[in-house]
Amino acid sequence: MAGRSRLLFVLGVFVFTFPFAVLLYVFLSAVGYGTMICLLGSLLLAALTVAAALLSAGTLGHGGRPLFFFFLRTSFWALKILERPLRLRPFDPERMVVEMNNVFMEKHWPSSRADGILLLIPHCLQNHVCTHRLTFDIDACERCGRCPVGELLELRDRFGVKMAVATGGTAARRILRDVRPDMVVAVACPRDLSLGILDAHPVPAWGQLNEWPEGPCFDTWVDTDEVARGLSVFAR
Ligand code: SF4
DSSP: OHHHHHHHHHHHHHHHHHHHHHHHHHHHHHTTOOHHHHHHHHHHHHHHHHHHHHHHHHTSOGGGHHHHHHHHHHHHHHHHHTTTTTTOOTTHHHHHHHHHHHHHHHHHOOOBOGGGEEEEEEGGGSOTTOOOOTTTOGGGOOOOSSSTHHHHHHHHHHHTOEEEEESSHHHHHHHHHHHOOSEEEEEEOHHHHHHHHHHHTTSOEEEEEOBOTTSTTSSOBOOHHHHHHHHHHHBO
Protein backbone atom coordinates (compact mmCIF):
# COMPACT_ATOMS: atom_id res chain seq x y z
CA MET A 1 0.00 0.00 0.00
CA ALA A 2 2.89 2.40 0.72
CA GLY A 3 4.02 1.83 -2.90
CA ARG A 4 0.52 2.67 -4.17
CA SER A 5 0.43 5.81 -2.00
CA ARG A 6 3.77 6.89 -3.42
CA LEU A 7 2.45 6.38 -6.97
CA LEU A 8 -0.68 8.37 -6.14
CA PHE A 9 1.46 11.13 -4.60
CA VAL A 10 3.48 11.38 -7.83
CA LEU A 11 0.30 11.24 -9.95
CA GLY A 12 -1.24 14.08 -7.93
CA VAL A 13 1.89 16.22 -8.26
CA PHE A 14 1.96 15.50 -12.01
CA VAL A 15 -1.71 16.47 -12.38
CA PHE A 16 -1.01 19.71 -10.46
CA THR A 17 1.96 20.48 -12.75
CA PHE A 18 0.09 19.73 -15.98
CA PRO A 19 -1.57 23.18 -16.50
CA PHE A 20 1.79 24.91 -15.87
CA ALA A 21 3.48 22.61 -18.38
CA VAL A 22 0.79 23.48 -20.95
CA LEU A 23 1.25 27.22 -20.24
CA LEU A 24 5.00 26.85 -20.70
CA TYR A 25 4.39 25.06 -24.00
CA VAL A 26 2.13 27.89 -25.21
CA PHE A 27 4.62 30.55 -24.05
CA LEU A 28 7.62 28.88 -25.73
CA SER A 29 5.63 28.40 -28.91
CA ALA A 30 4.49 32.06 -28.84
CA VAL A 31 8.11 33.29 -28.63
CA GLY A 32 9.01 31.21 -31.67
CA TYR A 33 10.46 27.88 -30.45
CA GLY A 34 9.71 24.69 -32.42
CA THR A 35 7.39 21.91 -31.27
CA MET A 36 10.21 19.66 -30.02
CA ILE A 37 11.76 22.37 -27.78
CA CYS A 38 8.30 23.33 -26.44
CA LEU A 39 7.55 19.68 -25.65
CA LEU A 40 10.93 19.11 -24.01
CA GLY A 41 10.56 22.31 -21.94
CA SER A 42 7.13 21.18 -20.67
CA LEU A 43 8.33 17.66 -19.90
CA LEU A 44 11.37 19.05 -18.08
CA LEU A 45 9.16 21.26 -15.90
CA ALA A 46 6.93 18.28 -15.00
CA ALA A 47 9.94 16.02 -14.33
CA LEU A 48 11.69 18.62 -12.12
CA THR A 49 8.52 19.23 -10.11
CA VAL A 50 7.97 15.50 -9.50
CA ALA A 51 11.67 15.10 -8.57
CA ALA A 52 11.41 18.00 -6.08
CA ALA A 53 8.29 16.40 -4.56
CA LEU A 54 10.01 13.03 -4.17
CA LEU A 55 13.12 14.67 -2.71
CA SER A 56 11.02 16.58 -0.17
CA ALA A 57 9.28 13.33 0.84
CA GLY A 58 12.47 11.31 1.08
CA THR A 59 15.92 12.77 1.35
CA LEU A 60 15.61 16.37 2.55
CA GLY A 61 15.00 15.29 6.15
CA HIS A 62 12.64 17.05 8.55
CA GLY A 63 13.86 20.46 7.31
CA GLY A 64 12.11 19.64 4.02
CA ARG A 65 8.72 19.25 5.73
CA PRO A 66 7.24 22.63 4.59
CA LEU A 67 8.03 21.73 0.95
CA PHE A 68 6.77 18.17 1.47
CA PHE A 69 3.50 19.53 2.88
CA PHE A 70 3.12 21.91 -0.05
CA PHE A 71 3.34 18.94 -2.43
CA LEU A 72 1.24 16.68 -0.17
CA ARG A 73 -1.56 19.26 -0.10
CA THR A 74 -1.46 20.01 -3.84
CA SER A 75 -1.28 16.31 -4.72
CA PHE A 76 -4.24 15.58 -2.43
CA TRP A 77 -6.49 18.27 -3.93
CA ALA A 78 -5.45 17.41 -7.50
CA LEU A 79 -6.44 13.76 -6.83
CA LYS A 80 -9.69 14.83 -5.13
CA ILE A 81 -10.69 16.99 -8.11
CA LEU A 82 -9.95 14.18 -10.59
CA GLU A 83 -11.02 11.28 -8.33
CA ARG A 84 -13.75 10.06 -10.73
CA PRO A 85 -12.04 10.50 -14.11
CA LEU A 86 -8.93 8.82 -12.69
CA ARG A 87 -11.14 5.97 -11.38
CA LEU A 88 -9.50 6.01 -7.96
CA ARG A 89 -10.61 3.65 -5.20
CA PRO A 90 -12.68 5.11 -2.35
CA PHE A 91 -10.46 7.14 -0.01
CA ASP A 92 -7.36 6.73 -2.19
CA PRO A 93 -6.36 10.44 -1.85
CA GLU A 94 -7.03 10.36 1.92
CA ARG A 95 -5.02 7.16 2.47
CA MET A 96 -2.22 8.63 0.35
CA VAL A 97 -1.96 11.64 2.71
CA VAL A 98 -2.00 9.47 5.84
CA GLU A 99 0.57 6.95 4.58
CA MET A 100 2.96 9.44 2.96
CA ASN A 101 2.85 11.57 6.11
CA ASN A 102 3.37 8.58 8.42
CA VAL A 103 6.34 7.32 6.42
CA PHE A 104 7.85 10.82 6.46
CA MET A 105 7.29 11.21 10.21
CA GLU A 106 8.71 7.80 11.13
CA LYS A 107 11.76 8.39 8.97
CA HIS A 108 12.56 12.01 9.76
CA TRP A 109 10.79 13.35 12.82
CA PRO A 110 12.78 13.37 16.09
CA SER A 111 11.10 11.94 19.19
CA SER A 112 9.17 14.32 21.44
CA ARG A 113 8.80 14.56 25.21
CA ALA A 114 5.96 12.18 26.10
CA ASP A 115 3.95 14.85 27.93
CA GLY A 116 4.06 17.01 24.79
CA ILE A 117 2.32 14.32 22.73
CA LEU A 118 -1.47 14.35 22.43
CA LEU A 119 -3.29 11.11 21.64
CA LEU A 120 -6.45 12.34 19.91
CA ILE A 121 -9.27 9.87 19.31
CA PRO A 122 -12.76 10.15 17.75
CA HIS A 123 -15.88 9.71 19.89
CA CYS A 124 -17.19 7.01 17.49
CA LEU A 125 -14.70 4.59 19.10
CA GLN A 126 -16.86 4.64 22.22
CA ASN A 127 -19.41 1.83 22.28
CA HIS A 128 -22.91 3.22 21.62
CA VAL A 129 -24.38 1.69 24.79
CA CYS A 130 -21.80 3.38 27.03
CA THR A 131 -23.30 6.28 28.99
CA HIS A 132 -20.06 7.95 30.15
CA ARG A 133 -19.46 11.42 28.72
CA LEU A 134 -15.84 11.06 27.70
CA THR A 135 -15.59 14.44 25.97
CA PHE A 136 -15.85 16.07 29.42
CA ASP A 137 -13.86 13.55 31.43
CA ILE A 138 -11.99 10.83 29.59
CA ASP A 139 -11.21 9.12 32.91
CA ALA A 140 -14.93 8.46 33.36
CA CYS A 141 -14.24 5.37 31.19
CA GLU A 142 -14.38 2.21 33.32
CA ARG A 143 -12.14 0.27 30.90
CA CYS A 144 -14.79 -2.43 30.58
CA GLY A 145 -13.32 -3.77 27.30
CA ARG A 146 -16.46 -3.25 25.18
CA CYS A 147 -14.62 -0.67 23.06
CA PRO A 148 -10.94 0.27 22.51
CA VAL A 149 -11.08 3.43 24.67
CA GLY A 150 -10.00 1.49 27.79
CA GLU A 151 -6.93 0.06 26.04
CA LEU A 152 -6.06 3.49 24.65
CA LEU A 153 -6.20 4.89 28.19
CA GLU A 154 -3.78 2.16 29.23
CA LEU A 155 -1.45 3.29 26.44
CA ARG A 156 -1.82 6.89 27.64
CA ASP A 157 -0.75 5.82 31.13
CA ARG A 158 2.05 3.53 29.88
CA PHE A 159 3.64 6.18 27.66
CA GLY A 160 2.76 9.23 29.80
CA VAL A 161 1.11 11.13 26.92
CA LYS A 162 -2.01 13.33 27.03
CA MET A 163 -5.28 12.07 25.57
CA ALA A 164 -8.51 13.70 24.38
CA VAL A 165 -11.70 12.73 22.56
CA ALA A 166 -12.87 14.86 19.61
CA THR A 167 -16.45 14.88 18.35
CA GLY A 168 -15.40 16.21 14.93
CA GLY A 169 -12.99 18.43 13.03
CA THR A 170 -14.01 21.68 14.78
CA ALA A 171 -13.66 20.09 18.22
CA ALA A 172 -10.26 18.63 17.22
CA ARG A 173 -9.04 22.10 16.15
CA ARG A 174 -10.27 23.57 19.47
CA ILE A 175 -8.47 20.83 21.45
CA LEU A 176 -5.24 21.53 19.53
CA ARG A 177 -5.61 25.27 20.26
CA ASP A 178 -6.18 24.60 23.99
CA VAL A 179 -3.59 21.84 24.57
CA ARG A 180 -0.92 23.18 22.16
CA PRO A 181 0.86 19.81 21.86
CA ASP A 182 4.36 19.35 20.41
CA MET A 183 2.99 16.46 18.37
CA VAL A 184 -0.29 14.64 17.77
CA VAL A 185 -0.86 10.90 17.47
CA ALA A 186 -4.36 10.72 16.03
CA VAL A 187 -6.94 8.02 15.35
CA ALA A 188 -9.72 8.84 12.87
CA CYS A 189 -11.49 7.85 9.65
CA PRO A 190 -9.69 8.49 6.32
CA ARG A 191 -11.46 11.80 5.69
CA ASP A 192 -10.98 13.33 9.16
CA LEU A 193 -7.45 11.99 9.54
CA SER A 194 -6.16 13.25 6.18
CA LEU A 195 -7.77 16.69 6.56
CA GLY A 196 -6.65 16.79 10.20
CA ILE A 197 -3.03 16.05 9.28
CA LEU A 198 -3.08 18.76 6.59
CA ASP A 199 -4.89 21.27 8.89
CA ALA A 200 -2.67 20.62 11.91
CA HIS A 201 0.50 21.50 9.97
CA PRO A 202 2.96 22.84 11.17
CA VAL A 203 2.09 20.79 14.29
CA PRO A 204 3.45 17.35 13.40
CA ALA A 205 0.95 14.50 13.39
CA TRP A 206 1.06 10.74 12.93
CA GLY A 207 -2.16 8.88 12.29
CA GLN A 208 -3.83 5.50 12.57
CA LEU A 209 -7.02 4.84 10.61
CA ASN A 210 -9.93 3.40 12.53
CA GLU A 211 -11.83 0.30 11.39
CA TRP A 212 -15.56 0.15 10.66
CA PRO A 213 -16.95 -3.28 11.63
CA GLU A 214 -20.45 -1.71 11.98
CA GLY A 215 -20.09 0.89 9.19
CA PRO A 216 -18.80 4.46 9.41
CA CYS A 217 -19.11 6.61 12.55
CA PHE A 218 -20.68 3.86 14.70
CA ASP A 219 -18.89 1.59 17.17
CA THR A 220 -15.65 1.93 15.23
CA TRP A 221 -12.49 0.10 16.25
CA VAL A 222 -8.73 0.67 16.13
CA ASP A 223 -5.67 -1.55 16.12
CA THR A 224 -4.23 -0.53 19.50
CA ASP A 225 -0.97 -2.40 18.76
CA GLU A 226 -0.39 -0.01 15.86
CA VAL A 227 -1.16 3.00 18.09
CA ALA A 228 1.33 1.61 20.65
CA ARG A 229 3.91 1.23 17.86
CA GLY A 230 3.37 4.87 16.82
CA LEU A 231 3.74 6.08 20.40
CA SER A 232 6.89 4.01 20.90
CA VAL A 233 8.44 5.65 17.81
CA PHE A 234 7.82 9.21 18.99
CA ALA A 235 7.54 9.30 22.80
CA ARG A 236 10.68 9.65 24.84
S1 SF4 B 1 -14.19 0.85 27.51
FE1 SF4 B 1 -14.81 2.78 28.50
S2 SF4 B 1 -15.70 4.02 26.88
FE2 SF4 B 1 -15.64 1.90 26.12
S3 SF4 B 1 -17.67 1.08 26.64
FE3 SF4 B 1 -16.28 0.56 28.35
S4 SF4 B 1 -16.53 2.25 29.83
FE4 SF4 B 1 -17.41 2.94 27.86
